[in-house]
Amino acid sequence: MLFSGNLVTNCEIRQKIRDFYRIDEDTAVEHILPLAEVDLRAKTRAWERARQLVLQIREESEGSGGIDALLNEYSLSSEEGVVLMCLAEALLRVPDKATQDQLIRDKLSQGQWSSHLGASDSMFVNASSWGLLMTGSMVKYSDTNQKHNFGVLKRTLGKVGEPVIRKAMNIAMKIMGKQFVMGETIEAATERAVEKEAIGYVYSYDMLGEGSRTMEDANRYHKAYVDAIHVIGKAANGRGTRKSPGISIKLSALHPKYEFTHAHRVMNELVPKVKELCLLAKQYDIGLTIDAEESERLDISLDIIETVFSDNDLGDWTGFGLAVQAYQKRAIHVIDWLKQLTDNVGRKMMVRLVKGAYWDTEIKNAQKDGLEHFPVFTRKPSTDVSYHACANKLLAYRDTIYPQFATHNAYSASVILELAGEDKQGFEFQCLHGMGDTLYDQIVRNDNVQCRVYAPVGEHEDLLAYLVRRLLENGANSSFVNAIVDVDKPVEQLLEDPVEKVQRVKSKYNQQIELPIAMFGDERANSKGMDLTDINEITPLRNELNEWFAINQLDKASLADNAVGVTNPANLDQIVGQHVYHSADDMKDMLGLADETFKTWSNVAVSERAEILRKTADALEENMSELIALCIKEAGKVAQDSIDEVREAVDFCRYYAAKAEQLVTDERLSPRGVVLCISPWNFPLAIFLGQVAAALVTGNTVIAKPAEQTSLIAMRAIELMKECGLPENAVQAVMARGSLVGGTLLPDERIAAVMFTGSTQTGTLISQILAQRGGEQVPLIAETGGQNCMIVDSTALPEQVVDDVIASGFQSAGQRCSALRVLFVQEDIADNLIRMIKGAMAELHVGNPEYLATDVGPVIDEKALAALTEHAEYMKSNGRLVYECALGDECENGHFFAPKLYEIDSIDVLKKEVFGPCVHVVRFKGEDIEKVIEQVNSTGFGLTMGIHTRIEERAQRFAQLSRAGNVYVNRNMIGAVVGVQPFGGRGLSGTGPKAGGPNYLPRLMKENSTPENVDFVLEDPALTTDEKSLKEANKLMQQAAKVEGKWRLTELNARISHVRQLLAEIAKLEKVENFADDLTGTLATARNQLIDVENKLKKPTVLPGPTGESNILYLEPRGNLVVFADKEVSFHYWVMAIVTALSTGNTVTTVVSDLFYDEAIAFRDNFIKTGADVGVFQVARLRHFEPLLTNDRLAGVVIKSNCRRSAYAAKHLAAREGSILPTIKAEYDDNLIQRLLTEKTVSIDTTASGGNTSLMTLTDDE
DSSP: OBOSSOOOOSOHHHHHHHHTTTOOHHHHHHHHHHHHOOOHHHHHHHHHHHHHHHHHHHHHHTTTOTHHHHHHHTOTTSHHHHHHHHHHHHHTTOOSHHHHHHHHHHHHTTOOGGGGTTSSSOHHHHHHHHHHHHHHHHHHHHOGGGGGGSOHHHHHHHHHHHHHHHHHHHHHHHHHHHHHOSBSSHHHHHHHHHHHHTTTEEEEEEEOOOOOSSHHHHHHHHHHHHHHHHHHHHHHTTOOTTTSOEEEEOHHHHOTTOSGGGHHHHHHHHHHHHHHHHHHHHHHTOOEEEOOOOGGGHHHHHHHHHHHHTOGGGTTOOOEEEEEETTBTTHHHHHHHHHHHHHHHTOOEEEEEEOOSOHHHHHHHHHHHTOSSOSBOSSHHHHHHHHHHHHHHHHHTTTTEEEEEEOOOHHHHHHHHHHHTTOSSSOEEEEETTSSHHHHHHIIIIIOOOEEEEEEESOGGGOHHHHHHHHHHHHSTTOHHHHHTOTTSOHHHHTOOHHHHHHHOSOSSOTTSOOGGGTTTTSOOOOOOOOTTOHHHHHHHHHHHHHHHHHHOBOGGGSOTTEEEEEETTEEEEEEEEEEOOOHHHHHHHHHHHHHHHHHHTTSOHHHHHHHHHHHHHHHHHTHHHHHHHHHHHHOOOHHHHHHHHHHHHHHHHHHHHHHHHHTTOTTEEEOSEEEEEOOSSSTTHHHHHHHHHHHHTTOEEEEEOOGGGHHHHHHHHHHHHHTTOOTTSEEEOOSOHHHHHHHHTTOTTEEEEEEESOHHHHHHHHHHHHTTOSSOOOEEEEOOOOOEEEEOTTSOHHHHHHHHHHHHHGGGGOSTTOOOEEEEEHHHHHHHHHHHHHHHHTOOBSOTTBTTOSBOOOSSHHHHHHHHHHHHHHTTTSEEEEEOOOOGGGTTSOOOOOEEEEOSOGGGOOSOOOSSEEEEEEEOGGGHHHHHHHHHHTSEESEEEEEOSOHHHHHHHHHHOOOSEEEESSOSOOOOTTTSOBOOEETTBOOOOBTSTTSGGGGEEETTOOOSOOOOSOOGGGOOOHHHHHHHHHHHHHHHHHHHHHHHSOHHHHHHHHHHHHHHHTTOGGGGGTOSOHHHHHHHHHHHHHHHHHHHSSOEEEOOOTTEEEEEEEEEOOEEEEEEOTTSOHHHHHHHHHHHHHTTOEEEEEEOGGGHHHHHHHHHHHHHTTOOTTSEEEEEGGGHHHHHHOTTEEEEEOOTTOTTHHHHHHHHHHSSSSOOOEEOOSSHHHHHHHTEEEEEEEEEGGGGTTTHHHHTOOOOO
């Protein structure tokens, strides 16, 4: 399993590299500190040399400014600096002018540009500030959302100015592009280089562009490299590798699957490409350098480098080079390995030493993936120490290595000059084009040391990723480039020796950056992940997986007589376990045991129950390899999905343990009884255990029904819980068909609550069976299907969209509740984006999930495969097949379905959820983008939605308008993390509350004051309706639906003001006195309730998460509610229900008894007098109740717990088609607020809007 062959190395240094991948930071720093030491006399000379350099730099920079001054004034610690970076990143690739205008308006309206005017001595900065101040003001005037704030003159100015602004901003961005980019073509770049080459500089050209997503892109990049080498080679004119211009290449640009997990393909396909480029560079005798990329690619890149460099066809060519990143903890060992390689091959190599450009990404990924430590140093001085240590080694290895020191730090450069001695030809410096000129002009002129300029070449549209990295690096507070132009910083402050600085700090690890395991603070430990690019980890994992399979594989002959074999969906010949079905009598016996055990379990201290969950979490991590094997072999999951599955289960246990201990202080709540948990096959451990853990920790006992397809892992989870101290019969697993379980257990009154994840149809059926019991509505927490959509506008970064579409649509074979089904793309970019998605799909490997190289595994069973095949047939006449992945021989004996991309005219083409690897593209016009949100909402589903845009105001507005429970901005739509992105939908997609969220556990507990022994009724002649009443009820609901969207978006303060005014009017109504037991008390309580509503809604809940990510939980109104009040309902309750429902943003149609219909009408009229729209608050009679219950616009019914007719309401709600709706009851006012709201999680990848600058602006405290 995982991989073939043996990845263990016999090379001692190569093993050191692997050992230091994520080593403890203290250990790494202690190892390099002695290697970075410099002789005191040399250090003193270096310090003085650096001081003179800095003084000269400042003197030459004074008054001229340019980009260095701009970076200082608009640094990333200022909001305006972040805004500029984002605008530059996005503006140049937006094709349509209308979206360009909106993007500029969005970005420039965020800054306080006037504060920068005159703050710098630089004319360049002041001119920029003037322009930004003017355009920033003008775009505000032209903002359609702010027109009412300005006069006609200003609005006219704004409209006239908009094209001017657009042109000016484009010119400004191109100027910035020219500052960083050498030329748009390689010919232009080499011509521009002549001037600096004349004074001792040489160049290395980097063809702009990020990693390819398609083979078409890879071939295009390859051709660009070939063409560039010819041009550079001719310009070099035989000067030799050291004196000639060279080229830098990215391996990720040359192959779309340049990943460790696809090593076999990479070695077979990428190595020949790199060799071809090297031979071409050799032909011209110029240098070719392989750029360094993300840390997870290092091991495979070393394999490529070793293979190509060792090839005899390269002869005596000395131009082969690569970059080494000093910020990686293993850099020092990479230098030693390169020395060994050059000695073994007998050829010289160029080595560019850099600090590293992906630091923030490395931090985020390690946190997100729950890895043991970071692959990079967390302190800038530690990276500097590593740089000096590597530099010392490189200078010592000059017999076979030509060192190239890429630094803009004057002190580092001075130390290198001192250590190099008299040899001025055996090494060179490197700097970025557009930066560091004043430093290296002095070194080239005074020290006669060569400096090579790293010069990007390409269209400005391709600039974005490179530009962002440069701005992030050099705008960082710890950056020498940032600090050198800040004249307020003393020169001496810039020249501190990094070794001395690091030696002084108590903790080598930077405590300001949370370790992955500490991401959730004191509440709980983050779940441990596994790094599938770490050979030290995956080698023992493979052995453990193989051992598990050897022990657990069965054949048909070994199955018990009454057992059913569990087969591997990827290979139907493999039987990986067996299970025995339970009978109806078995289930009844289990229910009796659960009911009896509840008496003792419910009295176990919460702390003890929580501790069992924590121990279970630890046990899951300890048994991770076994659980991964089960996920692969039983559920058909690939390795990474299997790791994520176990981690989610761990997170559920720890999160619910913590939340239960917080909930224990609420003495108004107590356990319910026996909870039936029905979980799906697509997350057989995480959802199963999430349900069970939540029910158990709140004091309930559990009957758990796992999916028959994936029962083995569920049974193993229960075993682990029992080993951790869970009493016998606190949880029991039932194995039976769903219909038998439902028919046997759901009607039994001992089932006190149901948790369900599955189809909308099954959820509705469960609701109907429960309603037939006739008592109070049984709590049903259901997470059902979704028609999940992603909306992509023309500002989106295509490469990121492609990555996110592939992940969201095809990971886990599309078998996630959250998976992408419909992709809406702005027509201006649709052709290119579809081309890229097709190309990316062509690179997907569909096959056996036990291998790391597999991207997409099987679907779960024959039924799932048949449903997808049926959909493919349907699409032949209802859509256009754009691309279909190939299936290889390994797919012949499993449930494999080829991932497909379709184009359709409208989302209406899809009549139901397609649960598998199918994505459907719909094009839209830029001006119709808001209509897209309406179309998505109109489906009735509300699980997940994705938004890709760089216009923040648009993202915020769409997130607000969306009826989805989970909204993802500029990232993929899957992989919700417990406590970070609480998961669950609304409408046809679920009931709430959200799993893994702060409001989940209370729903599994009952309020202690809930009335007992109410004589509920399922039928009631007094509620009989007729055709006239049906029409009247529909009209009421139409009116409510008409104003619901506007009311829910009304500012909180305004809504509450309307309700306060209503209370003031109520106090004046004499006729109310006849019904109110204590009008003064009711009004006082209502006013307090409004304060509580305001406190609960005024500020959303900010959730924890990795750096570069924003996760916020919002509470939103349910929608159109019915508040029921017959003669049994008190005036006090009725008023409280109406006040709470209206103030939380719901519309209210109150059904009242004829006894106080006139009083209710007076309420309504007084509410309308406050200025609220007609339809927000309406009054209906008892005869309207039934047709209101069946109306598809209804979102819920508020009804008193002791109302006899609540069972009637529950029955009719369950019988309706569509969403599973609750009867909303609460004995306590604060709980009523929560029940009248739904939850929405908005998760934003803020790296697109400067989110990771929080890391870059850290001050390195000691």
